[in-house]
Amino acid sequence: MRLHRLELSAFGPFRDRQVVDFDELGADGLFLLHGDTGAGKTTVLDAIVFALYGEVPGARNQAKALRCDTAEPGARTWVALELSVRGHRLRLERNPEYRRLKKDGSGHTDVQHSVSLSWLSQPPEGEPREGLTRAREVGQTVRRLLGMSAEQFCHVALLPQGDFARFLRADAGQRADLLEQLFGTGRYSEVERWFKETRQLRGGELERVRAEADRLVARITQVAGGEPDVGEDRVRWLDDLEKDLVRRGENARAEHRRLDRERERAERTLTARRELADKVDRVRRATAELTELSGQEETVRRCEAELDAARRAVAVVNADREWETGLRRLRECERLLRQARTECPDVDATREAEPAETLRARAVELREEAAVLAEREAEAEQQHHDQRRVAELEEEIAADSAADAELAERQRQLPEEIERARARSQEAEQAPQRLETLTARCAELEEALRVARELPEADARCAEARLRAQRAVDEHQTARQHLQDVRERRLAGMAAELAGDLCEGTACPVCGATRHPDPADPAEQSVGAEDERRAREAEALAQRRRDEERAALEEAERECARLREQLADRTEAPLREEYERASAERAELEELVEQRHTRAERLAELEADVERVNGDRVELANRISANRSARDSLLATIEQRRQRLRAARGEFDTVAARRNSLIDRAEHLDRVATAGDEHERALEWEAEQRRARERVAVENGFATAEEALGAAREQRRIDEVDEWLARVRRREAAARATLDELAGVDPEAEVDVEGAAAEAERARLRAEEAGTVAADLERRAAEIAELGGELRRVHARLEPVEAEFAELDALTDVVNGQGQNARRMTLRSYVLAARLEQVAEAATVRLRHMSDGRYSFEHSDEQGPHGKRGGLDLRVRDDYSGRSRSTRTLSGGETFLASLSLALGLADVVGAEAGGAMLDTLFIDEGFGTLDGDTLDLVMDALDELRAGGRVVGLVSHVDELRQRIPVRLRVRKSRSGSSLGIES
Structure with a gap:
C-alpha cells in the first residue's frame, strides 16, 4: 500500500482545506512530520485511518468530535485519500457524522456519515467500475485489499513507540491481550471456553445420571423396607432383592388363602345362628301382638260407627256450604243496592225504589244532553x-x-x-x-x-x-x-x-x-x-x-x-x-x-363572526315583527270565542266539567238499576239452596240437617280413624301369618349368637391381616420391578457417559494448561507464544543492526516462578556480557531501539499473517530524543534500508537534529484561525 494524496477540510484543528502530496513528500523515501504541540500532527494520521476505515485510533474515536470547532457554519467536514493497493489506484472520500449550525443561525442540522470509493485505475475483478457509496461495501473492499482491520493497521502502518515500550515491560497477561488483538486469536480463547463450558455441561449431565441412579437405589431400598447394602454390583443386588420379594409374596398368599377358608366357615356358623335367633324373636313378638289386640275390640266397634255416620254427613255438609254461599251473596247485593241509591243524586234513598226501566230512561236523557255539549x-x-x-x-x-x-x-x-x-x-x-x-x-x-x-x-x-x-x-x-x-x-x-x-x-x-x-x-x-x-x-x-x-x-x-x-x-x-x-x-x-x-383558526373564526353577527341581527328583527303580528290576530279570535263558551258551561267552571257531570249522573242511575236486578236474583237463589239442604239430610238417613251437621267430622279426623282401623287389621293379619309360617319354632329357645359373632370377627381379622401382608408384598414387588427397570436403564446410560466425561475432562485440562500439560500453557497462550516467537525473530534482525550487533531478542516458553504459566516471556541478550536480561533493565535509548525493532518486526509478521498488501508507507512516532548520536546513526541506517526497499517512511518527532538530517519535512503550524500543513525542503 502506498499513499499518494491526502485532502481534509474542517477536520480536527484544520479549519480550511489542506492538501498533502505524499508523492512529493516521499520522493526521497524519508520525510519528517513535525510541528508545535497541539498543532495537529496526530490528526494527519487520524485522517488517513478515518479515510480508510471510518474511525480514528484509540479513545479519540469514542469522543465522536472530528469537526473543527472554528469551522464556518456552511463548511463541510470531509477527508479524501488517494492510494495504490495491489496495483490498483483508488480515491476514498468520507465525511463523519456531525452537527453544524444552520447558515441563517436559526438552529442546528445533523449531517449523516457518508463515504465514496472511486477507482482511478482498472478496478479488481468483481468490483464495479463506477465505484461504491455504501459504508458497509466500502469497508469490506478496504479490508479485503489491505488484509487487516483498523486496529491492525494502526499497529502496523502507524508505529506507536510508546505502546511497544509498554509491551516490552508488560507481564504475560498484558502481552497476551495485545497479541490477541493483532493476530485475531480470540477464537482459541473461545475454544478454551467451549471446552470448559462443555465439561461443566457434561459433568452436570453425569452428576444428574449418578444422582438419578442414587435416587432409584434409595427409593428401591425404601420400598423394600430395609437398610441399603448395595455393594459394588447394583444390578446383582437388585436381582437378589427381586427374587426374595417373589418368595415372600408366594408364602404370604398361601397363608392368606388358608385363613380365608377359616373365615368363611365361621361366617356360615354365624349366619345359621342369627337366622334361628330371628325366628324365635318373631314368634315371641307375634304372640304378644295378638294378646294386645284382643283388648281393643270395643274401641274398634265405636270407631267404625263414628266413621260410618261421618261419611254419610259429607253430602249434607256440602249442601249447607252452598246455602251459606247464597246467603252471603244476598247480603252483598243488599249492601250494593243501598250504596248505589245513596251515591246517586237523582234518587231519594228514603222513598220506595223505582223500577229499573224508569231509572235507565232518565239516564238516557242525561247522556243526550251531554252529547250536545x-x-x-x-x-x-x-x-x-x-x-x-x-x-x-x-x-x-x-x-x-x-x-x-x-x-x-x-x-x-x-x-x-x-x-x-x-x-x-x-x-x-x-x-x-x-x-x-x-x-x-x-x-x-x-x-x-x-x-x-x-x-x-x-x-x-x-x-x-x-x-x-x-x-x-x-x-x-x-x-x-x-x-x-x-x-x-x-x-x-x-x-x-x-x-x-x-x-x-x-x-x-x-x-x-x-x-x-x-x-x-x-x-x-x-x-x-x-x-x-x-x-x-x-x-x-x-x-x-x-x-x-x-x-x-x-x-x-x-x-x-x-x-x-x-x-x-x-x-x-x-x-x-x-x-x-x-x-x-x-x-x-x-x-x-x-x-x-388553533390560534390561526381562532383568528379566522373571529373574522367570520363579524359577518355572522350582522346576518343574525337582521334575521332576529324579521322574526320579532312576524311574532307580534301573529300575537295580535290570536288575541282578537280569543275574545270572540269567550262569549260563546260562557253560555255553554253555565254554573260550572268549564264546558267539560258540565258535560262530565251529566255523564256521571247517568252512570249512577245505571248502577242503581243494575244493583236492583242483582238483588232480586240473589233472593231466589238463597231460597232454593235452603230447601236443597233439608232434602239431602233426609236422603242420607238424618231427621234434620242440624243432626247431620252434628255427626259430621273433619277430614283429618276421618283419615286418622280410618288409618287406625287399617293398622289394627294389618297388625292382626301379620301376627297370625307369622305364627302360621313358624309353627314349629319354640318361643322359649335360647341361641348363642354373640359367641359365633366373636369367633367370625377373629377369623375375619386374621384373614384381612394376611391379605394386607400379601398385597403389600405384591405392591412392593411391582414397584421395585418398575424402579428396577429404570435403574437398569440408567446404568446402561451411565457407563458411556462416564467414559466420555473422563476423556473430555482430561482434554479440557490439557487445553487449559492443566493435567498432563507439562508446559502449563493454555491453547491460547501456546498460539500467542508461537506468534511472539515469530515477532522476536523478525525484530532481532532489526535490533542487531540498530545496536551494531550487540542486542537480540530471546523468546522463552518455560514456566514462570512458582509454577506460573509460561510461553510469553521476552528477554534481551547482550552479546557484550553474553547473558540474557529482562527488557525492563534497558535504558531509555535502548528501550527506543528495542521498541522500534519490535514494532517493525511486528509489522512484518502481522502483514504476512493477515495476507494483506505490502505496506509501502510507514509512520514512526516519537522516541528519537532518547538516542545518542552514534545510535541515531544506526537507526537512520536501518531506516535507509527500509526506504531502499521501496518504502516511504515518515518520522513524527520534535528532535531538532532530525530536521538537519532529513531534508524533506511536513510542517504543521497552529494559529487562532486553525492549523495548516506545508511541505518544507
Missing part, C-alpha cells in the same frame, strides 16, 4: 291552545329581543378580540424556529446528565472491582503459601510415605534391601500426593480468579475514564438546573407550536 268542549280546547300560543309568542319576542341586545354587545367587542388573536397567531408562527434550536440544546444536556448519573455507579463498580481484585490477590497469596507449605510438609514426610508402601521380603525402591528393620513412622500432620494435588488446583483456581478480577478492574477503570472525559469537569447539579430551565422553555414553545393551527 261535546261541540262546545272542542271550542274550549282550541281556546286553551290559542291562549298558550299567545304566551309562547310573548316569550319568543322577549327572547329574540334579549338575543339582539347580546349580538349588539358582541358586535361592539369583536374588533378588539380580532386584534388580540392576530398577535397570538403571529407569536405561534415564530415558535418552530426557536424550538428547533432549544431541542438540540436539551438533547445535549440530557446526554450529559445521563453520563453524570452513570459516573457514580461506574465509580462504585470500579471500587467494588478494586476490592474484589485485592481480595483475589490475597486469596491467591494464601493459596500459593498453602501450596508451598504442603510441598514442604510432604518432602519432610517423604520417608514415611515411602515406608507405607514397604512389604517384608519386597525390595526397597530406594536402597534395594528386602528387610526393613526400622521404617519411618508418619508424622501427625503428614500430607500425601492427593493433598498436594488439591492444594495445587486451589492455587491455580485462585490465580485464574486473580487474573479475571484484574481484567474486570481495568475494564471498570477504562469506563470511568471515558465517562469523565465526556463530562469535561461538569457536575450533575448545574447540568440538571440548566436542563430543567431549557426543558421548561422547550415545553412552552412546544405548546405554542401545537397551538399554531
